[in-house]
Amino acid sequence: MAEVQQEVVVHNALTRNALTRNALTRNALTRNALTRNALTRNALMGNSFTKEALRDPESRELLSFIVSCALPEGESFDVDVGRKSYTFSGELGLAPEWGKSRGSCDETCQEWVSACLLARVNYWGEHVTISLRGQNDALSSTKREREKYDVPEATYFGNVFQDTQRRFACLAPGKRSIPRVCGNSLDDCVVDVVGDCNDVCDGPRHDGSFLHCRDREPLFELPCGTRIFPPRTDRYKSSVTVFLE
Secondary structure, eight states: OOOOOOOOEEEEOBOHHHHHTSTTSTTSSOHHHHHTSOSSHHHHHTOHHHHHHTTSHHHHHHHHHHHHHHSBTTOEEEEEETTEEEEEEOBBOSOGGGGSTTOOOOHHHHHHHHHHHHHTBOTTOOOEEEEEEOSSGGGOOOHHHHHHSOEEEEEEEEETTSSSOEEEEEEOTTOOOOHHHHTTOSTTOSSEEEEEHHHHSBOOOTTSOOBSEESSOOSEEOTTSOEEOOTTOOEESOOEEEEEO
């Protein structure tokens, strides 16, 4: 089968505060206000809570990354906030159904967009080009991209749209830190780093990405290779693996 000639290389500069402090709380861009409605101008402007929340620059920053992750390139909409108009543009297309006139964002949609958002956080607030890969047609990579971005960093997964955000990452084999996302220490990182991706996820796939990641490390592994995880371990169907140059 011919390889899809598409590169999934994006800039990242989503700040920690925009993701965690205000932008997805009950007082700002609430889960219900966003995910139960279409990601369109009419839906956003028709919700008084969302419209008011977008007066906050951090809420607008977060929404710009949500739209970039969810909607495909070429789709965009304008939102009027006070006397200013802001344009929000799609880029990756991980959840295109959310942008339809009667669209919404179910759990699968939420997990894909969440993984994308977490992968694009930058602790330093710097624009760094990264390669995003995963088991989604929107994340198909070319041979050229895989050769240029050949340094695995981490895999990101969770659900930031829940009342209590679920933000996780696992380290690429051999890695001990994620300075781009966590800074100099994992102790106060925006994501909970749950271990080595080989231990908590399935894979890697042909493009180096991991899938079906768990939020806890295994207790032990049976001789046959089956890993036994603690009770109440959640497994996420959607995850995004980041590669650097």
